[in-house]
Amino acid sequence: MFSKKMVLIIGVIVLIAVNVILLSVFNRRYISYYRPGRIAISLIAPFQKASTNTIRFVRDIWRHYFFVVNVAKENDNYQKALNKALEKNIQLKELRLSNSRLRNLLNFEKTITNTVLSAEVIGKDPSPWFKTVLIDKGKNDGVETGMAVVVPRGIAGQITDVSSSYSKVLLIIDHNSAVDALVQNDRARGIIKGGTEGQCLFKYVLRKHDIETGDIVVSSGLDGVFPKGLAVGYVSKVIKPKSGIFQEVTVTPYVDFEKLEEVLIVLNPKKKEFKPEK
Amino acid sequence: MTYCFHIFICLLLIVVQTTVMPYIPLFERFYDLLTPFVIFLSIFRSNRESLVIIFLFGFFMDIISGGPFGLYITAYVWLFIGVRWAITFLHIGDSMLLPFVVALGVLMENFIFVVTSAMFEQSTRISEVMVSTIIVQVLWAIFTGPLFLMLFNTSYRRWDRWVNEIFVRKT
DSSP states (O other): OOOHHHHHHHHHHHHHHHHHHHHHHHHTSOGGGSHHHHHHHHHHHHHHHHHHHHHHHHHHHIIIIISOHHHHHHHHHHHHHHHHHHHHHHHHHHHHHHHHHHTTOOSOOOOOOOOEEEEEEEEEOSSTTSOEEEESOOGGGTOOTTOEEEETTEEEEEEEEEOSSOEEEEETTSTTOEEEEEETTTOOEEEEEEOSTTOEEEEEEETTSOOOTTOEEEEOSTTSSSOTTOEEEEEEEEEOOSSSSEEEEEEEESSOGGGOOEEEEEOOOOOOOOOOOO | OHHHHHHHHHHHHHHIIIIIGGGSGGGTTOOOTHHHHHHHHHHHSOHHHHHHHHHHHHHHHHHHSSSOTTHHHHHHHHHHHHHHHHHTTSOTTSTTTHHHHHHHHHHHHHHHHHHHHHHHOTTOOOOHHHHHHHHHHHHHHHHHHHHHHHHHHHHHHHHHHHHHHHHHHHO
């Protein structure tokens, strides 16, 4: 009834359809929550860690001992000091602004936890289209899915998958990432989404706000993931279209994702467990 | 034994791709190293052997990548099907065709990635960076792809010879 060619074409079409259906089904789930995924990460990550440690060891020897010993060390110290100063500066500015708004309010609760856990980046995403990294801390260290990942200069990303000793972090420059943020001066609110070339898009910002290049964008804390007031980046481009209700804002992150080596995981405060009264 | 060698090669490629290459400025936009390996499997190895490794390492790549689950398995399986189909009327083993086969493979993988991203993320637009990344990857594939294929082929020939010698000695 059907020629061989016809059967082949129908077969390919069916195969494509099945493939698309399977992709869309799995896209809505995180497969690595299941056992095989965790095993896969646990199998690959130790090799990545060994390789990364070797590369860093060799590079550090070269950089710190054989090359310009003093200059490299001094530079490291200055870089750390600068990072701390920048972070402190942003925090102070944020504190001053929030203090002026809240000075009449009493009994406000401290919502940010200061408990952080340091982790090392051991591997990057194999594809240039997605921006994730693997870190060397997992469930055994108290890491959970959804926890915020930061560095002294600002927000880095969010934990998306956790295995026993390793976790996957979705960086804020990935197009699947979303962070509720606001402009520090203007308090204009929007969502930070991953863009191209390591930039972020500040979406859903109303046209009525006067945002200027150089304005600092901080996390709003409203997404329930990132603590309030953490630096995200600075506004690098603003386009106000003649029509529409939103403006197009591009934000350059403070974090240099190409050189991301160590990160801090913001641990959530322990949940109180209710014990039934006897 | 051969599966162990496949696993060793794939693990090595994944580790190099995720830990070494991102730190070398020239290789920032290098193509997926498993692409020439999948092409090699499709041309030179059996269906059963190739499919087991393709599914296993497609799964591993999906787990460590941030893309939708199944994306790498999809890309590798279609690449395998495509090369197997091309073998029926092209003499792909010919060294003149190898650069273009790897380049087409890289192009096909990127096409699947972009289409899938567009399918699940409606705001995906074809940007300059996207186009330049694909061009750079294709150029890398043209110049280095055949080298990888030849390297895999030579390694496997030696491996097969070595394994055969061991078994002949034992029997």
